[in-house]
Amino acid sequence: MIDMEFRDDRWGRPTDSLVARLDYLEIGCAEPAVTADFYARAMGYTLTQAGQAIVAQAPDRRLLFVPGRPKTLVSAGFALPDGDELAHLRSRIAAAGWPCETGPTLLFGDAVTVRDPDGNCLVFGLPREEMRSPAADRTPPARLQHVVVASREPARIVRFFIDILGFTLSDDVLDDAGGVRTSFLRCSEEHHSFAVFLAPENRLDHHCYETADWNAIRDWGDHMAAEHVRIQWGPGRHGPGNNLFIFVHDPDDNWVEISAELEVVGHDRPSGKWPHEQRTLNSWGQGLLRS
Numbered sequence: 001m002i003d004m005e006f007r008d009d010r011w012g013r014p015t016d017s018l019v020a021r022l023d024y025l026e027i028g029c030a031e032p033a034v035t036a037d038f039y040a041r042a043m044g045y046t047l048t049q050a051g052q053a054i055v056a057q058a059p060d061r062r063l064l065f066v067p068g069r070p071k072t073l074v075s076a077g078f079a080l081p082d083g084d085e086l087a088h089l090r091s092r093i094a095a096a097g098w099p100c101e102t103g104p105t106l107l108f109g110d111a112v113t114v115r116d117p118d119g120n121c122l123v124f125g126l127p128r129e130e131m132r133s134p135a136a137d138r139t140p141p142a143r144l145q146h147v148v149v150a151s152r153e154p155a156r157i158v159r160f161f162i163d164i165l166g167f168t169l170s171d172d173v174l175d176d177a178g179g180v181r182t183s184f185l186r187c188s189e190e191h192h193s194f195a196v197f198l199a200p201e202n203r204l205d206h207h208c209y210e211t212a213d214w215n216a217i218r219d220w221g222d223h224m225a226a227e228h229v230r231i232q233w234g235p236g237r238h239g240p241g242n243n244l245f246i247f248v249h250d251p252d253d254n255w256v257e258i259s260a261e262l263e264v265v266g267h268d269r270p271s272g273k274w275p276h277e278q279r280t281l282n283s284w285g286q287g288l289l290r291s
Contacts, residue, residue: 018166028068044139060143070252126259142209206255
């Protein structure tokens with residue numbers, strides 16, 4: 001599935017659940033110009049300069065590259081469907097007593113900004129009309145769909161996303177002792193738009209683009225080959241989310257995923273539990289266990 005328009009019925013979800021979609025990521029880079037050039041070639045982005053940031057835009061996807069420590073999520077921007085959803089989220093954050101800032105940002109007009117317990121900056125707002133992505137490019141379709149981080153204390157992140165922001169838990173991955181190793185969270189009818197896993201350090205792990213179907217993944221593979229970008233993992237199929245995938249690396253060693261057929265779920269779907277094993281990560285073959 002590639003299209004994701006906000007629905008008037010808010011996909012039938014409970015009124016206290018968040019409705020949003022991932023709109024952009026701001027990523028720390030050792031050499032922003034080098035990283036941005038990779039994404040222009042590999043992912044078809046058009047680049048512009050905005051102060052210290054390089055803004056990369058293409059249909060349904062946006063990134064910002066800034067000087068900083070590599071593998072750092074500087075901020076993640078989630079688009080909301082309207083002002084009512086923004087007001088609801090502001091009220092929810094205020095009721096919880098969680099610190100926040102309000103006001104416009106580079107890519108959003110009205111917005112609310114918070115930091116999760118690991119310090120990741122999360123922006124929820126209404127995209128600026130004048131900053132819309134450019135027209136179609138030479139690459140296959142791809143919509144920025146989810147982001148995954150590593151954390152030393154993922155349980156705190158999960159509780160923040162559920163209790164403060166209104167995300168919904170889709171699935172947990174459990175080790176043999178019953179400990180949670182990975183959690184997948186959603187804010188729409190798609191299986192997850194955010195995930196977090198246990199690791200020795202807090203960092204960005206990967207971000208993902210949803211494409212149209214299996215043939216589009218083939219086309220992305222051919223495009224990467226033409227740009228001499230090696231497929232590092234896949235093709236395969238994940239357990240949680242049931243999506244097809246391929247992965248490449250960017251110059252800062254971040255994983256970049258192209259996905260198709262991500263599971264679509266109803267608001268009343270109970271959360272699932274998966275074993276912490278290679279087959280959960282890839283039902284077709286090798287799974288790369290990073291937690």
